[in-house]
Amino acid sequence: MACQEYQELLSAYIDEVLTEEEQRRLEKHLEQCSDCRQELENLKETVVMLQSLDEVEPPAEFRQQLRQRLEAEQTRLTVERPSLVSRLMRSPWLPLSVAAMLVLFVVAVFGINMFVPRVGSMPKADRGGALQKAAPEMDIAEQRAEYSKAKENGIAREQELALDNKSTVPTEEKQFERKVIQRANFTVQVENVPAAEQKLRSLTGRLGGYVQSASIGKRDADHYYAHLTLRVPQEKFNAAVAEIKQLGEVINFSSGGEDVTRQYYDTEARLKVMKEEEESLLKLLEKAGKLEDIMQVRRELSRVRQEIEVMESELKRLDHLTSLATIDVSLQQQEVPDDQISTKSVGGVWSRAVQAFILSTNRLIKGLGELVVGLAALLPVLLLGIIVLVVIAIVKFTQRGNSE
Amino acid sequence: MSLADDRLLERSKAGDVEAFAQLISQYEKKVYTIAYRFMGNHEDASDLAQEAMLKAYRSIKKFRGDASFKTWLYHITANVCRDELRRRSKRRETSLDEPLFFENDEVPKQTADWTNVPERVYENKELQGYLHGLIKALTPEYRMVIVMREIQGLSYEEIARQLDCSLGTVKSRLSRARKALKDKIVADREQSGEIRRLNK
Ligand SMILES: [Zn+2]
Numbered sequence: 009m010a011c012q013e014y015q016e017l018l019s020a021y022i023d024e025v026l027t028e029e030e031q032r033r034l035e036k037h038l039e040q041c042s043d044c045r046q047e048l049e050n051l052k053e054t055v056v057m058l059q060s061l062d063e064v065e066p067p068a069e070f071r072q073q074l075r076q077r078l079e080a081e082q083t084r085l086t087v088e089r090p091s092l093v094s095r096l097m098r099s100p101w102l103p104l105s106v107a108a109m110l111v112l113f114v115v116a117v118f119g120i121n122m123f124v125p126r127v128g129s130m131p132k133a134d135r136g137g138a139l140q141k142a143a144p145e146m147d148i149a150e151q152r153a154e155y156s157k158a159k160e161n162g163i164a165r166e167q168e169l170a171l172d173n174k175s176t177v178p179t180e181e182k183q184f185e186r187k188v189i190q191r192a193n194f195t196v197q198v199e200n201v202p203a204a205e206q207k208l209r210s211l212t213g214r215l216g217g218y219v220q221s222a223s224i225g226k227r228d229a230d231h232y233y234a235h236l237t238l239r240v241p242q243e244k245f246n247a248a249v250a251e252i253k254q255l256g257e258v259i260n261f262s263s264g265g266e267d268v269t270r271q272y273y274d275t276e277a278r279l280k281v282m283k284e285e286e287e288s289l290l291k292l293l294e295k296a297g298k299l300e301d302i303m304q305v306r307r308e309l310s311r312v313r314q315e316i317e318v319m320e321s322e323l324k325r326l327d328h329l330t331s332l333a334t335i336d337v338s339l340q341q342q343e344v345p346d347d348q349i350s351t352k353s354v355g356g357v358w359s360r361a362v363q364a365f366i367l368s369t370n371r372l373i374k375g376l377g378e379l380v381v382g383l384a385a386l387l388p389v390l391l392l393g394i395i396v397l398v399v400i401a402i403v404k405f406t407q408r409g410n411s412e
Numbered sequence: 413m414s415l416a417d418d419r420l421l422e423r424s425k426a427g428d429v430e431a432f433a434q435l436i437s438q439y440e441k442k443v444y445t446i447a448y449r450f451m452g453n454h455e456d457a458s459d460l461a462q463e464a465m466l467k468a469y470r471s472i473k474k475f476r477g478d479a480s481f482k483t484w485l486y487h488i489t490a491n492v493c494r495d496e497l498r499r500r501s502k503r504r505e506t507s508l509d510e511p512l513f514f515e516n517d518e519v520p521k522q523t524a525d526w527t528n529v530p531e532r533v534y535e536n537k538e539l540q541g542y543l544h545g546l547i548k549a550l551t552p553e554y555r556m557v558i559v560m561r562e563i564q565g566l567s568y569e570e571i572a573r574q575l576d577c578s579l580g581t582v583k584s585r586l587s588r589a590r591k592a593l594k595d596k597i598v599a600d601r602e603q604s605g606e607i608r609r610l611n612k
Contacts, residue, residue: 019587023561025568054594058562061543066444066461067454071437074462078429081466085427271416278414318438 009033011044018048022055052300060303062310187272187326190245190333192263197342198256201232204339208236211251215244217332234339239332248335256342272326279319286312421481424472432469439482443489449559450493452548460496464489486564490574497552542600546593554589561586 014037020026021034038045198204205224212219217240224234240248249263289309296302423431436443443464448457468475468488475484547558556575560566566574572582 015591016584016587019590020583023568023586025583050598051590051594054590054597055562057539057543057597058547058558058593059565061449061563062540063441063445064448064457066440067458070444070458070462071433071440073458074465075429075433077462077466078433078469081469082427082429085470271419274414274416314441315438 009037011037011041014038014041014044015047018044018051021048022052056300056303060307063314186267187269187330188242188265188267189329190242190263190265192245192249192333192335193261194252194258194335194337195260195340196252196256196258196337197340199342201234201339201341204255205234205236207255208238208252208337208339211248212238212240215240215248217241217244217248220334231341232339233341234337236337236339238335238337240335242331242333245333245335248333252335252337255339259340260338268326268330272323272330275319275322275326279316279323282312282316282319286316417481421472421475424469425475429469432472435481436465436468436485439485442482443485446486446489446559446563447493449544449547449563450490450497450555452544456496460493461489464492467492487574490560490564494556494574497556501552546596550589550592554585554592557582557585558589558593 014034017026017030017034021031026034038048196204202224205222209219209222217238220237220239222234222236224232227233238248253261286309289305289312293302293305293309296305417435420431420435424435440461444457444461447461447464448454451457451460464485468485471488475481479487547555550558557571560571560574561568568579568582568586572579575582
């Protein structure tokens with residue numbers, strides 16, 4: 009075997025995929041041939057360099073673009089999912105299915121005509137009795153199911169309550185501080201929007217929070233509005249909510265919390281494991297002598313470090329979200345009291361009229377749509393009717409022709 | 413996969429974009445790297461890495477979990493890139509006897525600093541760019557096996573399965589591609605050594 013042929017085996021030799029026989033022969037040749045040994049060294053080095061290429065950072069706008077495309081995809085999937093009708097309309101089977109429907113219709117009409125009298129002559133009392141007998145049994149079974157379901161729900165609710173109450177948290181979770189992302193949403197009508205906005209700012213500061221964003225503006229000459237997003241410490245959440253309710257008339261209020269306790273401690277545990285791995289890899293790196301080993305360890309190290317980075321940023325995000333509750337407040341100007349002449353309600357009339365117009369137009373469109381659907385449903389019947397009429401006309405016509 | 417990831421996966425299957433975005437964010441860099449090594453430039457890499465993730469989003473309901481999510485995602489990425497490469501080369505199959513590994517004059521000019529190589533591949537941005545240029549200059553058939561083996565770390569069997577070719581073909585293509593890269597590297601290094609010697 010010539011050197012050329014041995015050298016063709018080197019790539020597979022590096023990956024250890026030669027047959028035993030090939031490997032044995034190659035290794036024997038390598039012992040004697042320095043050219044092939046050199047070739048192997050160079051090839052190995054190339055492979056190591058390629059495999060140790062760094063991962064590449066995506067461009068800055070990558071995530072944003074991806075997010076947009078994902079969201080577009082989501083709307084496409086939910087909005088444009090082809091309905092059964094449109095899929096049918098596009099189907100090459102459409103003419104055939106229409107024909108089949110007609111045949112079915114004819115069979116059904118004849119069938120009913122043939123069987124209806126016999127069904128009708130069946131004693132009515134009997135049928136009713138059978139139904140009534142079946143009903144109570146079902147009721148009892150259903151009631152039982154309902155009862156046990158309600159019981160389960162009750163227990164589940166009790167358990168939830170127990171979990172919410174920190175003193176009775178199961179021991180397993182006791183060591184964990186609960187991590188909840190707390191949110192509230194307000195719409196409040198106030199007499200003086202700028203004053204209320206100032207009050208919100210000062211109460212946020214007093215409670216040790218900060219105003220994340222705020223916008224204040226005028227809808228018209230004397231109609232102020234404002235939107236604020238406040239961040240207050242978790243434990244001051246209830247106090248803040250109570251104070252905001254005092255600002256004016258609360259039109260809208262919602263609040264809720266997303267429990268991320270498990271997610272948080274999962275990530276933390278994984279992070280700990282990864283850090284330990286990083287530690288031991290670093291020790292390994294000090295000991296590693298061979299080039300290939302060093303490369304291998306460093307590759308592993310960069311992977312581990314990347315994962316650590318991801319987890320740390322996730323923890324930071326959760327910390328940020330859970331340490332401070334988020335409160336969105338929309339402030340609206342209250343209408344002037346009735347003993348003053350108000351021009352504002354005139355504007356209201358116009359917009360209400362517009363709304364009424366839109367509403368009734370929508371209803372009209374919907375009604376028309378239903379009419380079209382109804383007509384379409386009647387189409388086979390109409391078609392059959394037309395065919396029958398045409399046949400009758402032809403028969404009549406030929407009869408008249410015959411009699412003349 | 414952790415509990416948190418499992419939950420993200422469940423929510424993604426229900427169509428939750430936020431959950432899906434969070435789930436894939438940990439694999440984003442690797443997906444991008446695979447696309448970048450396959451396609452050679454950032455523009456195509458961005459486009460196809462995103463395409464791959466969209467594809468994963470569309471078909472996540474079909475993800476059974478017999479392979480790891482990561483493997484599944486990288487597999488989709490490689491598929492998307494291969495399809496694009498094949499589409500571009502318009503099924504121009506290179507025969508094994510064809511001596512040409514590098515496309516015309518796209519072969520990178522020698523710019524890398526070869527002192528302390530390859531221990532310092534990590535810290536050497538120039539060298540990384542040079543190696544990337546070499547991979548990029550390979551014809552698609554050879555580039556594919558190189559990326560699948562050296563970047564994705566797939567087995568010969570897996571590569572054969574994904575490329576729908578025999579093990580023998582994988583072996584010989586990989587061997588030829590590696591040899592071509594090695595020859596170029598060795599030649600460039602010798603040349604750079606000579607230049608340094610002349611400069612002294
Ligand atoms: Zn030899």
